[in-house]
Amino acid sequence: NKKQFRSTFPIKHHPTAMEITKAPPRQLFRIFREYQNNHIITQHYNYTGKLEGDRYKDGLKPEAIVFLVICLFIALENIVVLIAIWKNKKFHMPMYYLLGNLTFSDFLAGFTYMVNIVLSGPNTLKLTPVLWFIREGGVFITLAASIISLLAIAIERHVTMVKMKPYHGAKKGRMFALIGASWVLSVFLGVLPIMGWNCISSLEECSTVLPLYSKSYILFCITIFTAVLLSIVVLYARIFRIVKSNTQRLGSLRKGLARKSQKYMALLRTVTIVLGVFIACWLPLFVLLLLDFCCEVRKCAVLFKADYFLGIAMVNSLFNPIIYTLTSKDMRKAILKLLCRHCLITKDGQVKKFGIPFLECSTSKSEVVSHRLEGLETTLSSGNVTPSTIKALYPRILKS
Secondary structure, three states: OHHHHHHHOOOOOOOOHHHHHHOOHHHHHHHHHHHHOOHHHHHHHHHHOOOOOOOOOOOOOHHHHHHHHHHHHHHHHHHHHHHHHHHOHHHOOHHHHHHHHHHHHHHHHHHHHHHHHHOOHHHHHHOOHHHHHHHHHHHHHHHHHHHHHHHHHHHHHHHHHHHOOOOOHHHHHHHHHHHHHHHHHHHHHHHOOOOOOEOOOOHHHEOOOOOOEEHHHHHHHHHHHHHHHHHHHHHHHHHHHHHHHHHHHHHHHOOOHHHHHHHHHHHHHHHHHHHHHHHHHHHHHHHHHHHHHHOOOOOOHHHHHHHHHHHHHHHHHHHHHHHHOOOOHHHHHHHHHHHHHHHHEOOOOOEOOOOOHHHOOOOOHHHHHHHHHOOHHHHHHHOOOOHHHHHHHOHHHHHO
């Protein structure tokens, strides 16, 4: 088998993705059999210096247990949101599809990272390259899906605000296209290493953070995710400009310019939280991976602390349901009913007041009117764009 493999690929290098796709089925099978060599893992980890110390000798470290607890909470939190969306028919609307997709990707991110932690440490050296690629690729795909879902939500909100129409009927196709595109792109990025973009036969090209991944692949992913981040910033900036310019039409409906100014600031705070949490969680990991690309092997000790940076990025999946879903009054009320209906909800459907403002979800007539006129924050924080909200935002345009 080795002779036949060498005759197919006479140059001693690991086959590329193009060579794999062009290879016949039998040769393809032989190529992937090379991924079953367990010694490759030890070789690469030893070359990058990650085997120094006792990390891969003992069991789970205390920090790994902490990350396991965080991931468990991420999974539980997001599954509760998914159940709330599924059980309430009022959420079976296009505007909640992307939020549900984001919640689902965050749930998978928490679950796959738990599996990753369990298979790390001493268990890493027991893996074959193909299992290692599956372990790392699963986390990568779900985290990428979470990031790209944020971009899809920003695109949906921008289109909604520009066209001033909520998504109904035929517009569902655009929603499903965004969801499908986010997962296709995430899976495509995640499977590139196992398809050949790795450094199995070129140790000098290997990443220190992910010893079987090529540094060029790491740089490619950083470029893609940076472009996603910049796109989100640009889209939210345009949304804020659109809302600010069109909200001036509501001057006659408001009590004064001071109140309008407060709404501008509230909207700006919401957008700042959305982008600030995303940047705070992901920027440290982006910087670390960029440092991984630039540093020579064994030269940057901080690269051996990558688990902490990945854990910080994972926290974004913990905050996403709070920022994008729980800020919606209807969603918050549905989740409270799901978790503790008898202790939080009165007989008339109101939420009991405990002195915590964000838990007060009553819907009196005055609050409905206020919410309709002040729906700018909800529009951006939860994607809850309804015809009434749009009529309040753009009364003159809709009449014309």
